[in-house]
Amino acid sequence: MRIGVLCSGGDAPGMNPCLRAIVRAGVKFGDEIVGICHGYRGLLEEEFWQGKGRGAEPDPIPLISAREVSGLTNRGGSFLNSSRCLEFQTEEGRLKAVAVLKKRHFDALITIGGNGTLSGAHELGQYWDGQIIGIPGTIDNDLRGTDYTIGFGTAVQTGIDAVDKLRDTAGSHDMMFLVEVMGRHCGDLAAFVALAGGCELVATPETVTDIPKLVESLKLFKERGKRSIIMVVAEGDEFGGANKIMAALKEAGAPFEMRTVVLGHLMRGGTPAPFDRIFATQLGCHAIDVLHEGKTDVMVGLVHGSLAESPLEEVVHSKECKAGSEEALMSLAARTSKLIDRLSV
Numbered sequence: 001m002r003i004g005v006l007c008s009g010g011d012a013p014g015m016n017p018c019l020r021a022i023v024r025a026g027v028k029f030g031d032e033i034v035g036i037c038h039g040y041r042g043l044l045e046e047e048f049w050q051g052k053g054r055g056a057e058p059d060p061i062p063l064i065s066a067r068e069v070s071g072l073t074n075r076g077g078s079f080l081n082s083s084r085c086l087e088f089q090t091e092e093g094r095l096k097a098v099a100v101l102k103k104r105h106f107d108a109l110i111t112i113g114g115n116g117t118l119s120g121a122h123e124l125g126q127y128w129d130g131q132i133i134g135i136p137g138t139i140d141n142d143l144r145g146t147d148y149t150i151g152f153g154t155a156v157q158t159g160i161d162a163v164d165k166l167r168d169t170a171g172s173h174d175m176m177f178l179v180e181v182m183g184r185h186c187g188d189l190a191a192f193v194a195l196a197g198g199c200e201l202v203a204t205p206e207t208v209t210d211i212p213k214l215v216e217s218l219k220l221f222k223e224r225g226k227r228s229i230i231m232v233v234a235e236g237d238e239f240g241g242a243n244k245i246m247a248a249l250k251e252a253g254a255p256f257e258m259r260t261v262v263l264g265h266l267m268r269g270g271t272p273a274p275f276d277r278i279f280a281t282q283l284g285c286h287a288i289d290v291l292h293e294g295k296t297d298v299m300v301g302l303v304h305g306s307l308a309e310s311p312l313e314e315v316v317h318s319k320e321c322k323a324g325s326e327e328a329l330m331s332l333a334a335r336t337s338k339l340i341d342r343l344s345v
Ligand code: F6P
Pocket: 010, 084, 114, 138, 139, 140, 182, 183, 184, 235, 268
């Protein structure tokens, strides 16, 4: 079976161990694995990873060999590079991709990425009769159909490291820090960083950011002798991020000197944490198994702790939901935020 593999959208720590697993598990099956560079853009431009292996006639396309993915378990970023491709979002672009897939004799495509990548994979399946498998790779943990996404665990650790360091300064200067983490539509990253980092407050897209209530809490903290405060803010918080919240808190009379720190793209980098390495490896192997079982148009993931497949059509609606809505209140971010609230005395 000739299988193309690409990483698209924001890179996430763990994409590389996933690729390694796909290549090695595939090679063991006798598959030809073609690395497609720069995501969907590379597919449109036929930018294939120039591996030492060669595909069978009539199309001796370059293949990635098992040896060429050595040392990828501990490498952050995307070995195959990544991109966000606007052309692929058009029907014309998708038809062009199908033409390439047919011309180069692909039987299957594995796409590793987040919501945009998996939506693209599902759309492609409407035009192409090859098999398509999605693998959830994003630090945001914003996909349905999987408990976790590849990269989330490492990004949480990166956030915790930052919070731990900021706590030293917050404690030394009796200050409050608002630390903004990534997460466009989903507050899982913010809530996990806040809980694991022992932070006092958290703002997520799923929970309502109520400025007067926050100021009340801050005044109570002060009265009870708290000298340093750390609030984690998801970039997608409905109030508009850390800087906007800080301005509103100042205006409303918050009793602490405040600073913001926006972690941004720092959160996507770094050596994958053990969970991401293992999880990525499991998903990569599972993707190959699922292809050989003849399945298509599914995402492999972890559901209640077990490997499972979910239709791409169902997973591509990200976990985005209106702050405070019933669905939002059931979310992991909201449940985690509640725990933080319970400890805030
Ligand atoms: O989807 C992953 C993510 O890192 C989001 O958390 C963030 O909002 C976005 O990508 C940033 O995208 P870009 O790198 O295109 O600015």
